[in-house]
Amino acid sequence: METIWFLLWGLLWAIYFMLDGFDLGLGTLSPFVAKNDTEKQILYQSMGPFWDGNEVWLITAGGVTFAAFPTAYAVMFSALYSPLMLILFALIIRGVAIELRNKVEGSGWRDAWDICLFVGSLVPALLFGVAFANIFQGIPIDANGVYKGTLFTLLNPYGLLGGLLFLCLFCYHGALWLGIKSTGDLEARALKYARFLWPPLLVLAVVFLAATWFATPLWANYLQNPVLMIVPAIAVVGLLATRFFLQGGAAWKAWFSSSAVIVGATLFGVIGLYPNLLPSSIDPSASLNVTNASSSPLTLKIMLGVALVMVPIVIGYQLWVYHYFRHEVTEEDLIY
Amino acid sequence: MEVLLLSRLQFAATTFFHFLFVPLTLGLSILIAIMETRWASSGNEEYKRMARFWGKIFVINFALGVVTGITLEFQFGTNWSRYAQYVGDIFGSLLAIEATVAFFLESTLIGVWIFTWDRISPKVHATIMWLIAAAVNTSAYFILSANAWMQHPVGYVIRNGRAELEDFIAIITQHLAVIEFLHTVSAAYILSGFFVMGVSAYHLLKKKHLWIFNKSFKMALYFSLFFSIFVVIQGHLNGAEVARTQPSKLAAMESHWKTEANAPIYLFALPNPFGEGNLVEILPIPGALSLLAFHDSSAVVKGLYDFKPEDRPPVFLTFSAFKIMLALGMLFPLLCIWGWFIRNKLTENPKYLRIMLWCIPLPYIAIEAGWIVTEVGRQPWLVWGVMRTSEGVSPVAADQVAVSLIAFIIFYGLLGAAAFWLMARYAKKGPEPAPEPAS
Numbered sequence: 001m002e003t004i005w006f007l008l009w010g011l012l013w014a015i016y017f018m019l020d021g022f023d024l025g026l027g028t029l030s031p032f033v034a035k036n037d038t039e040k041q042i043l044y045q046s047m048g049p050f051w052d053g054n055e056v057w058l059i060t061a062g063g064v065t066f067a068a069f070p071t072a073y074a075v076m077f078s079a080l081y082s083p084l085m086l087i088l089f090a091l092i093i094r095g096v097a098i099e100l101r102n103k104v105e106g107s108g109w110r111d112a113w114d115i116c117l118f119v120g121s122l123v124p125a126l127l128f129g130v131a132f133a134n135i136f137q138g139i140p141i142d143a144n145g146v147y148k149g150t151l152f153t154l155l156n157p158y159g160l161l162g163g164l165l166f167l168c169l170f171c172y173h174g175a176l177w178l179g180i181k182s183t184g185d186l187e188a189r190a191l192k193y194a195r196f197l198w199p200p201l202l203v204l205a206v207v208f209l210a211a212t213w214f215a216t217p218l219w220a221n222y223l224q225n226p227v228l229m230i231v232p233a234i235a236v237v238g239l240l241a242t243r244f245f246l247q248g249g250a251a252w253k254a255w256f257s258s259s260a261v262i263v264g265a266t267l268f269g270v271i272g273l274y275p276n277l278l279p280s281s282i283d284p285s286a287s288l289n290v291t292n293a294s295s296s297p298l299t300l301k302i303m304l305g306v307a308l309v310m311v312p313i314v315i316g317y318q319l320w321v322y323h324y325f326r327h328e329v330t331e332e333d334l335i336y
Numbered sequence: 337m338e339v340l341l342l343s344r345l346q347f348a349a350t351t352f353f354h355f356l357f358v359p360l361t362l363g364l365s366i367l368i369a370i371m372e373t374r375w376a377s378s379g380n381e382e383y384k385r386m387a388r389f390w391g392k393i394f395v396i397n398f399a400l401g402v403v404t405g406i407t408l409e410f411q412f413g414t415n416w417s418r419y420a421q422y423v424g425d426i427f428g429s430l431l432a433i434e435a436t437v438a439f440f441l442e443s444t445l446i447g448v449w450i451f452t453w454d455r456i457s458p459k460v461h462a463t464i465m466w467l468i469a470a471a472v473n474t475s476a477y478f479i480l481s482a483n484a485w486m487q488h489p490v491g492y493v494i495r496n497g498r499a500e501l502e503d504f505i506a507i508i509t510q511h512l513a514v515i516e517f518l519h520t521v522s523a524a525y526i527l528s529g530f531f532v533m534g535v536s537a538y539h540l541l542k543k544k545h546l547w548i549f550n551k552s553f554k555m556a557l558y559f560s561l562f563f564s565i566f567v568v569i570q571g572h573l574n575g576a577e578v579a580r581t582q583p584s585k586l587a588a589m590e591s592h593w594k595t596e597a598n599a600p601i602y603l604f605a606l607p608n609p610f611g612e613g614n615l616v617e618i619l620p621i622p623g624a625l626s627l628l629a630f631h632d633s634s635a636v637v638k639g640l641y642d643f644k645p646e647d648r649p650p651v652f653l654t655f656s657a658f659k660i661m662l663a664l665g666m667l668f669p670l671l672c673i674w675g676w677f678i679r680n681k682l683t684e685n686p687k688y689l690r691i692m693l694w695c696i697p698l699p700y701i702a703i704e705a706g707w708i709v710t711e712v713g714r715q716p717w718l719v720w721g722v723m724r725t726s727e728g729v730s731p732v733a734a735d736q737v738a739v740s741l742i743a744f745i746i747f748y749g750l751l752g753a754a755a756f757w758l759m760a761r762y763a764k765k766g767p768e769p770a771p772e773p774a775s
Binding site for chain 1 (some may be wrong): 392395396399400402403404405406407409410412413414415417418419420421423424425426427428429431432433434435436437439440441443444445446447448450451495496498500501502504730731732736737740743747751754755758761762
């Protein structure tokens, strides 16, 4: 039961990164890719109907961490206090920027929210990567779950590498999304950005996988069960496929491939982590794992029932929404 | 300052801010859904303009509610990690279930709703708003049942050094959860109604968009009239429940110090903010407190002296907040009844309209005061009788919390100013002009 919840936990984060990844990446690219107010409005509207529903995956991932692994939630969130607060502030201004920016004419108001969107997207994209890379390699927590480092402990080379990888991956993912949702010059520019971002993304991915070998024990599970190699393989294949589709002008396929990269990369880390949720870098016996951090069997059972019924329904109506708004956003479609 | 106090202030500040936006969405979603239903059934496009006008204000509040809600969820981990660890089995699952059952639905549908005014039929558009209204109110139920569990924990057992779930149904159906929900949503509906009436009054005073704002005003008036009367009766049940489950909170609400039978309510009392007892106690109504709390004017009501000082909630704050809420709660039905008598000649009563315009902030004050009574009155407990607030706080550095608290205050201040400025701008501007008939 704990293992099922561990996998669901990983899957929720993977879906969150896949969906909000394009919003966050697009927000980060927004000052560069959109050249005038109309293009900016199209960029905002390309995320408009989706960002809110996407962000709920984060709330659910957080809620499930809380409910299924309360001890891990408690220690993880208090240990990562400062980065999480930064992520929170960023997500708040990001969301408000998307909702309020186009509600008032005038460049002062709109420029201010454009900066908010940029910062509010860049910071979470980077810090989620930093946070997860640090979880993969373990953070200094003692047997009482007290964090023994500082904010700068987290900004180690491997953590920063994880941050850059996430940032680059999300920007690439976002550029593809804008390529799908826009037309004309904006579409061409978005796809140009995607092509430009792919080589650094490849380099970062290779370096990250190699660094993972040295900095973390993640590969151990894969050596023990080689069949699991299929998960990182999906990420690698996705990464190659997305460039291929991009070349052929198949933006949707390229986007789905980059989604596979995000999901594969997240699950690669999560599976490598198993059975740990939060390894301690200073005291292995203080590590939190699926057994010592989980909720009671009854809670896990009830929540599994709810999840098995509700999550497919949620996926169903979110798919419907994506399908319904699959069309490109043009100047005539702008609503505000 | 120590981590405990800083964390409490931060939670209070962030909840206060979250709660400036959420209540309006609870009621306004229903009112907009009604407007849209009328649009769908009558085909009258004026109803569409009306719903779109209120919809813009709704969307701003909804967005602010969503982004500030995440802060609250995360803070259980960042600032209250001992609490999260101790009760996550129960409290965490309520939050997780709320997210999957309701929050996903409202957040996904709001995106659809905003972008489909001219793309789908009025009937479907109205249905979407009804679903949003149902989802936001369901969210409120789960969150309030989690809060009710902190006030009155049931369905759990202490095992493995923490509170573990024993009976899920008992938690989400306990009496306190139901009445806390009824009380809070009623207050939110009154707030929404007064907001709509106040903004409508502004336009009626200017004699602009008369049809739309006469309709809006009357719709909100019926809504508020019903719930403002309901909440007075229901609030009384709340008081009786508090007397039964949280006697020290009741004593603090009334600043009642001596345990006695036939306990009075003083029409005017003032607790000593720096010590024990009351500075002023005049005009007692004998037996009133006993009667209200236990439906028996001779019942014994336990006073604060019978609780150890470390087991008492902060009396002055709880008492003042309660009295403010109570006074406002009595005022609202009177204003609504007055409005009911002149509902068909509103524009001939500028005095009433001006009063209603200036009354917009009052339900906000009442609802925040009510929340202070609930949460400050719960102190020193985090989970009543199970865990003290001081035991729940995270082992984090005080300077970290100090920095985030200051950041929240500055940041939320700016955000709130922008949001309310924009709401006022939309509210004053009025509905979009009716589209020109196609020639």
